[in-house]
Amino acid sequence: MALPGRRVGGHRRVPADLRGRGGECGVIDDFLGAVRAGAGRALVVHGEPGVGKTALLDHLVERASGCRLARAAGVESEMELAYAGLHQLLTPMLHRVDELPGPQCAALQTAFGLRSGPVPDRFLVGLATLSLLAEVAEEHPLICLVDDAQWLDHASAQVLGFVGRRLVAECVGLVFATRGAGNDLAGLPELRVGGLGDADARALLAAALTGPLDAQVIDRLVAETRGNPLALLELPQGLTPAELAGGFALPDAIPLSGRIEESFRRRLDALPAETGTLLLAAAAEPVGDPVLVWRAIERLGVPADAATPAVEAGLLEVGARVRFRHPLVRSAVYRSASPQARQRAHLALAEATDAGTDPDRRAWHRAHATLGPDEPVAAELERSAARARARGGLAAAAAFLRRAVTLTADPARRTDRVLAAAQASFRAGALDPTLALLTTVDGAALDESQRARVEMVRGQVAFAVGSSDAAPLLLRAASRLAPLDLGLAREIYLTAWGAASTGGHSSGAGVLLEICRAVRALPPTPGGPRPLDLLLDGLAALITDGRATATPTLQRAAAGLADIPVDHVLRWGWMAPAASNAVWDNDGALAIATRQVRLLRDAGALAELPLHLSSLSLACAWTGDFDTVAANIAEADSVAAVTGSRFAPYSALRMHALQGRETELSVAIEQAEAAGPGVALYGHWAAAVLHNGLAHYRDAVSAATTATSNTFEHWVSAWALPELVEAAARVADEKLARDALDRLADTTRPAGTDAAVGIEARSRALVSHGARAEELYREAIDRLSRTTLRPELARAYLLYGEWLRRDRRRLDARVRLRTAHDMFTAIGMDAFAARSARELAATGERVRKRATVTRGALTAQEFLIARLARDGLSNPEIGARLFLSARTVKYHLGKVFTKLDIGSRAHLDRVLPGDGAAVPPH
Structure with a gap:
């Protein structure tokens, strides 16, 4: 079905009002050519007000023959209404929204208030928008124009910026005209539009004059307008002949946009009073709905024909929409009006707006019509905030609540609204506005609940930015909350524990111990402990009483955490794998992380996804x-490239270390060190693994010693102990090896899992002799063969083979070393494979190199797309996973097929074999 709307035709002549814009028009033409050829494109056209951005968009429209056109414009007074600009752009296409995948369809409809449902993730809304535009563009190339993008509401700007960055192989062109390329549009191609050159500026000015002008005045106009076309056209119309003759009306202190607005104000002053009232109502009404404007001016006692003088003056256009000739006209109208006149206009618009179909815009107008405290209006804004939250418009919810605060007289209710606005701002990622809101209640008479919420939000902001103040702030908040809301207090204690333990600073040990003591003193949860309670109690006991005491509770927690609901995953689920990891249960951690990633994908909670993918990757x-x-x-x-999420390279460190890739690991270690001491600890662990693989044992001792030095970090410090035992044994530092073994046993024996017992047995064998050593190596292989930890099992075979060779049992050694070498090769652990090959050569066996499938020609994204296609996902399903349109997925798969020299996805199984080397018998 064709998109409703007109096809746009054109000709190649550059319009006269684009004098001096040949280069810019060339960029526009190239842009259109690329879109017609099937390459998605985005372009941000930016420059000061009046420089000609809208004229360039009009030129694009004239040139876009055979294309479909969709337009929207940002409106300053509508910046607080979530998804208003996006809704304006997509309205002609919404009849096709049901063709989208279910989660995308639901997200877009919920964002626009067309259905009720859980809060949609804004990036899922972005993916739905991308999919919808791509579907429409399958029939005809689609050009989307967004004028005055600097006034788009934040949610719309985020979504459209997201779409612009994801356009690859869609026949979609997305053009923004804006005063400056803001953060939401960062990274998109830009076309900066400056002033005209002197010759073109003079020619344009001459065309706008009706009579001769003093040459010095011309020089000054050209110089002071800096070639701004609108200024050159409008300023002379706002000046009297006497002023034009002498040039006395151009004070240098007024910014250019201010001068243009002043010129418009002078022209407005010449209009009848009723026309001015009509213009003010139109300026305050962001949609340009003529029916709504006429209803409002009727309430103001203004006849509809009052628009005629404004139309004749070239300031207003009245048709399907009421539009100002230029955004600065709207600005001039609104800013020049008195506060009382603005109030009257907003009140009339509120009364003219249907409370049933558009309650939020009605509430917004009522709020602007009210100066002093007004509880009914504040309560209406509060209800609008709740609706905005339900649509995913957290920034809009915060704006409604901020306005409600100014209209609230009761101090306690005002504080509650400040805190609600701060929480909405925090969830929207606006950290500085969040702190600014909290400062407004500093010194206020707060009750305990309010003080706790203030400290909680301050702690959450501190944790989000990685501040060392996070844990103390969250501790104080949780302590205040405990008598009031035990369940919430436990959640905040858990976040505080995570903040203190992952900070990596030795100074954090004190606050961590304080958190744990406070947790141990909490009363039991009514109705019995929940998984969160077990996790928190176990982690607290880990610090205060040690592994032996904490392990049973952590094992119970791990079992309960396997099926927590998605709302718990969203709030504190990032800590859930901690219980399994603390008790050497990687299978449990893998199961929890796998389920949580699936839940987050299904829920569209994309901002949180990278952290959980990192946990899954580590497992x-x-x-x-x-x-x-x-x-x-x-x-x-x-x-993360889409959401701006940040996550530490934990899994990359582990993978590159096991693979033996020194170059890649050194880059990841640099990133880890830059992320702070807590992440740097993972880097030292990774370096120890790498050096053991390379047989650089003294370097491994140094790295492992550092990785195990943190006495209040209970994951890496334990995982690095087997590396320290191995390296110390190889450099004949028996005391260091035995000390590390004793520390390792303190973590593995309470756990009692096959992984824990197997790794301890392998490590103990390194400091044992004779039959006892062989018994331990065999036990390690037996235990680890029952697990999924193939790298650890392969290393047990390697160490056993090395021991056998040194015991002069060359034939037995070859069997174990060959097994180790085969496993390392199959897994991709190149450094350890080379180490086992050297050991095999020392037994007299020649190691043959195995041919392996190379995938080095594929980029990381291409490899991921190929792997998902191999696993049976359709192009739309892959696109939904990776924020791409189905057409772009098809484009990337075509490149994959070419690079791998195959004809279709049916052959991917052959060139991308499934993982899994069989565990050999021992």
Whole structure:
């Protein structure tokens, strides 16, 4: 079905009002050519007001023959209404929204208030928009024009910026005209539009004059307008002949846009009073709905024909929409009006707006019609905020609540609204406005609940920016909340525990201990402990009482955390794998992380996804499934590039270390060190693994010693102990090896899992002799063969083979070393494979190099797309996973087929074999 609207024709002649814009018109023409050829494009046309951005958009329209056109414009007074600009752009296409995948359809409809449902993730709304535009463009190239993008509401700007960055192979062109390329449009191609050159400026000015002008005045007009076309056309019309003759009306202190607005104000002053009232109502009404404007001016006692003088003066256009000739006309009208006149206009518009169909815009107008405290209006804004939250418009919810605050007289209710606005701002990612709101209640008479919420939000902001103040702030908030809301207090204690333990600063040990003591003193949860309670109690006991006491509680927590609901995953689920990881249960951590990633994908909670993908990747790295690790890292990078999420390179460190890739690991370690001491600890662990693989044992001792030095970090410090035992044994530092072994046993024995017992047995064998050593190596292989930890099992075979060779049992050694070498090669652990090959050569066996499938020609994104296609996902399903349109997925798969020399996805199984080397008998 064709998109409703007109096809746009044109000719090649550059319009006269684009004098001096040949270069810019060339960029526009190239842009159109690329879109027609099937390459999606975005372009941000930016420059000061009046410089000709809208004229360039009009030129694009004239040139866009055979294309479909969709237009929207940002409106300053509508900036607080979530998705208003996006709705304006997509309205002609919404009859096709049902063709989108279910989650995308639901997200877009919920965002526009067309259905009720859970809050849609804004990036899922973005993906739905991309899919909808791509579907429409399948029939004809689609050109989307957004004028005055600087006044788009934040949610719309985010979504359209997202879409612009994802256009690849769609026949979609997205053009923004804006005063400056803001953060939401960052990274998009830009066309900066400056003033005209002197010759073109003089010619344009001459064309606008009706009579001769003093040459010095011309010089000054050209110089002071800096070639701004609108200024050159409008300023002379706002000046008297006497002023034009002497040039006395151009004070240097007024900014250019202010001068243009002043010129418009002078022209407005010449209009009848009734026309001015009509213009003010139109300026305050962002949609340009003529029926609404006429209803409002009727309430103001103004006849409809009052628009005629404004139309004749070239200031207003009246048709299907009421539009100002230029945004600065609207600005001049609104700013020049008195506060009382603005109030009357907004009140008339509120009364003219249907409360049933558009309650939020009605509430917004009522709010602007009210100066002093007004509880009914504030309560209406509060209801609008709730509706905005339900649509995912957190920034809009915060704006409604901020306005409600100014209309609230009761101090306690005012504080509650400030806190609600701050919470909405925080969830929208607006951290500075969040703190600014909180400062408004500093010194106020707060009750305990309010003080706790203030500290909670301050702590959440501090944690979000990685501040060392986060844990103390969250501790104080949780302590205040405990007598009031025990369940919420426990959630905040858990976040505080995570903030303190991951900070990596030795000074954090004190606050971590304080958090744990406070948790141990909490009363039991009514109705019995929940998974969160077990996790928190276990982590607290880990610090205060040690592993032996904490492990049973952590094991119970791990079992309960396997099926927590999605709302818990969103709030504190990032901590859920901690219980399994603390008790050497990688299978549990893998199951939890796998489920949580699936839940977040299904819920469209994309901003949180990279952190959970990182947990999943780390668990997969323990199993040696590097293809999945690489795919998850690529997906996390893809999501983070869209959402701006940040996550530490934990899984990349682990994977590159096991693979023996020194160059890649050094880059990841630099990133880890830049992320802070807590992440740097992972870098030292990774370096120890790498150096053991390379047989650089003294370097491994140094790295492992650092990785195990943090006495209040209970994951890496334990995981690095086997590396320290191995390296210390190889450099004959028996005391260091035995001390590390004792510390390792303190973590593995309470756990009692096959992984824990197997790794301890392998490490203990390194400091044992004779039959006892062989018994331990065999036990390690037996235990680890029951797990999915193939790298650890392969290393047990390697160490056993090395021990056998040194015991002069060359034939037995060859069997174990060959097994180790085969496993390392199959997994992709190149450094350890080379180490086992050297050991085999020392037994007299020649190692043959195995041919391996190379995928080095594929980019990370191409490999991920190929892998998902191999696993049976359709192009739309892959696109939904990676924020791409189905057409772009098809484009990338075409490149994959070419690089791998195959004809279709049916052949991907052959060139991308599934993971999984069989565990050999022992």
